[in-house]
């Protein structure tokens with residue numbers, strides 16, 4: 455069968471399951487697929503990120519916990535983060551940790567330990583509030599406070615930000631300008647697909663790019679890049695999506711991104727390293743996305759890290775050559 459490599463994502467999700475009926479040996483199928491897709495094992499260099507928060511930091515849901523109750527809950531973030539650090543140490547991978555202000559305040563030693571191991575400390579905001587529900591002065595105040603706390607703990611500059619729930623949307627894009635004004639060099643909050651608390655519809659490059667602001671200055675954006683099949687954008691690189699896809703499909707999709715010379719952003723949470731975490735009584739859909747296949751995340755992440763190259767965002771930000779090749783977009 456001759457397959458256009460451009461459409462190999464379609465091939466993987468439509469024809470491959472059919473051909474499996476004739477070739478039940480999945481390894482044979484996988485190698486055949488990689489051959490068709492033209493993957494020759496080129497070192498890709500994707501971005502690995504962790505949203506450092508606890509099992510109860512779910513957004514905006516009936517059945518979740520209010521902010522006032524957080525301090526009284528049984529925190530698991532340290533135990534689960536130590537498991538992540540062990541995994542990364544074992545594979546000699548350095549990651550970016552987007553740290554929630556609440557977690558940093560309660561676990562200062564954990565933040566210092568992550569930093570001392572050579573990982574990057576970046577900000578996940580202070581209160582885990584959705585950005586489009588905050589006014590801009592509130593957003594700026596929280597941003598400054600959270601950044602300062604992390605910098606005081608590590609004696610290192612914080613360069614990156616990720617909004618809770620990827621909540622920088624078409625209606626809250628001005629938050630990006632504030633990030634640049636407050637000394638951030640990059641953001642990883644844009645989610646160019648449909649999503650409960652985030653998602654953007656505008657015309658954005660489907661790869662890392664630079665926002666140019668009219669009066670000068672810029673901000674590098676690491677969007678969560680979906681793949682397209684039959685014109686539909688499907689995220690794959692983190693959260694419930696990562697837990698939904700089989701490991702080999704993930705390996706293939708990350709491989710396709712690197713073949714195109716692009717970086718995918720892997721993202722996960724400490725709670726995804728804890729099959730025994732306390733369960734909240736959530737509505738069915740949220741419960742599915744929050745808990746589905748939680749026990750599979752650690753092995754899938756290990757599999758990806760063993761088979762592709764991953765780096766922290768900071769490594770890209772200070773690579774002048776890489777930065778100069780990024781597409782640019784005017785920020786209106």
Ligand SMILES: [Zn+2]
Nearest residue numbers: 505507618619
């Ligand atoms: Zn979060």
